[in-house]
Amino acid sequence: MRLSRPGKKIVNILLVLAVTQVIGWGTVSLPAIVGRQVATDLGMDISAVFAGSSILYVVMGVCAPLLAKGFTRFGARRVMMAGAVLAAPGFVLLSVSTGPVLYFAAWVILGAAGSATLATAAYIMLNEVAGRNAKSAIGALMLMTGLSSSIFWPTTAFLSEMIGWRGVCLTYAAMMVLVCLPFYFFGLPRRTFPGEEALPTAMAAGPTTIAHKGTFALIVTAIALNAFVTFGFAAVLIELLQAEGLLTPQAIAFGSLLGVIQVCARGLDFVGGGRWDGITTGLVAGISLPVAMLLLMVGDGTYWTVAGFILLYGLGSGALAVSRATIPLVFYDKAEFAKATSRIALPLNLISAASPPILIGLLTQLGSHALLGLATLCSCGALLILFLLSRRRPSIEATVLQKA
Numbered sequence: 006m007r008l009s010r011p012g013k014k015i016v017n018i019l020l021v022l023a024v025t026q027v028i029g030w031g032t033v034s035l036p037a038i039v040g041r042q043v044a045t046d047l048g049m050d051i052s053a054v055f056a057g058s059s060i061l062y063v064v065m066g067v068c069a070p071l072l073a074k075g076f077t078r079f080g081a082r083r084v085m086m087a088g089a090v091l092a093a094p095g096f097v098l099l100s101v102s103t104g105p106v107l108y109f110a111a112w113v114i115l116g117a118a119g120s121a122t123l124a125t126a127a128y129i130m131l132n133e134v135a136g137r138n139a140k141s142a143i144g145a146l147m148l149m150t151g152l153s154s155s156i157f158w159p160t161t162a163f164l165s166e167m168i169g170w171r172g173v174c175l176t177y178a179a180m181m182v183l184v185c186l187p188f189y190f191f192g193l194p195r196r197t198f199p200g201e202e203a204l205p206t207a208m209a210a211g212p213t214t215i216a217h218k219g220t221f222a223l224i225v226t227a228i229a230l231n232a233f234v235t236f237g238f239a240a241v242l243i244e245l246l247q248a249e250g251l252l253t254p255q256a257i258a259f260g261s262l263l264g265v266i267q268v269c270a271r272g273l274d275f276v277g278g279g280r281w282d283g284i285t286t287g288l289v290a291g292i293s294l295p296v297a298m299l300l301l302m303v304g305d306g307t308y309w310t311v312a313g314f315i316l317l318y319g320l321g322s323g324a325l326a327v328s329r330a331t332i333p334l335v336f337y338d339k340a341e342f343a344k345a346t347s348r349i350a351l352p353l354n355l356i357s358a359a360s361p362p363i364l365i366g367l368l369t370q371l372g373s374h375a376l377l378g379l380a381t382l383c384s385c386g387a388l389l390i391l392f393l394l395s396r397r398r399p400s401i402e403a404t405v406l407q408k409a
Contacts, residue, residue, distance in 0.1 A: 015134050015142060020194030022127050023149035024086075025185045030150065031124045031157025032096070033061060033115055036239050037301070038161040039170040047230070048086040049103055055365045058240050058357035066354025070260055073347045082193040083132035088121025089135040089185040096178035100171040100354060102262055123183070125350045128330055131347075143330050154239065155264030220336060220397050223390050225349055227287070228329045229356040230387035234294065234380045235322045238358030241368060241376070248373045249301065249311065259315050266319025271327055274307040283331035284398065287391045290324035293317045294384035298377045324389025329353075335398060 034054055036043065044054045075084050095114035102108040128143055135142040164173045281309035297317035304310020333345045369378040
């Protein structure tokens with residue numbers, strides 16, 4: 006897919022967001038690699054350690070609606086800069102944790118910072134500067150940021166061997182201030198293109214006139230079910246592969262390949278982005294998830310079944326990440342997209358927060374088949390809802406009349 010001439014002007018912004026999103030998501034994913042070290046050092050249960058990720062998502066979700074006014078009043082650049090500054094003391098506090106209180110407090114700070122910098126913030130930034138090119142811009146961003154786990158999982162594993170998990174946290178705190186903050190300050194526009202002043206008014210208006218309330222509920226449910234699986238697996242994948250019989254280095258190697266495969270899937274969606282909307286992407290990608298789960302369940306941990314699982318799950322989850330971000334574009338215009346995205350963030354992050362402890366609990370208490378069975382049910386449920394949404398697409402004529 007080719008970017009339009011106005012779209013080419015945001016290449017630098019996309020690069021800035023790509024680097025900072027990779028760093029942002031990669032650094033907060035450290036429990037996936039050092040979770041057992043943290044549990045042993047702090048005398049905590051492994052499920053409690055993974056609950057830190059849950060707190061991150063809950064706080065991100067709670068803060069998202071509160072930050073909506075900040076995004077519209079000050080612009081995404083300033084909000085993201087503030088988030089980078091806030092993230093640094095969060096990692097510092099994590100590095101000096103001696104028990105659950107300081108540990109969880111650190112994740113509260115990181116959650117507030119993440120709400121200002123990760124995912125929703127980046128999409129709002131792109132919506133401000135890209136306008137009608139928002140879908141292609143989001144797809145391009147997710148294409149570049151899909152390597153987050155492939156870069157940071159082995160990086161975290163290497164650093165933890167060299168300087169311990171506390172040293173990793175301090176290193177990531179320095180990255181927030183020395184890398185992300187300058188990127189936001191120098192690389193993002195101080196204010197968006199003309200017409201942005203109309204955004205607060207549009208966002209302050211009532212519910213969208215394009216999508217019915219029932220449709221919004223279906224959108225939220227489909228996104229939440231898929232997020233329950235993909236966000237949860239991002240946290241517990243290494244543990245899951247170890248439960249299937251892989252050694253830790255093998256599990257990390259397979260897990261790192263996942264990011265590459267997810268990028269390939271997002272690349273295919275990006276190339277076909279002019280023809281596929283978020284619902285079509287979700288339907289096609291959603292089929293591969295339950296197939297991947299069933300393959301791992303019946304494969305007895307053999308290398309070829311693990312490889313098949315990583316391939317199918319990587320392709321599906323990679324494309325679904327784009328689908329989650331772009332489904333609202335099917336039903337909402339530019340101003341309403343920002344509003345809908347902020348509203349979706351709360352339930353999305355709450356379900357994402359619940360996923361890691363639920364999945365790690367199932368894995369440790371009942372085994373990998375219980376985890377995979379629940380993931381299969383959620384994936385099938387999301388697929389059904391996406392099919393219902395596909396039948397509610399507004400026609401081109403109806404959308405034009407609504408916007409007139």
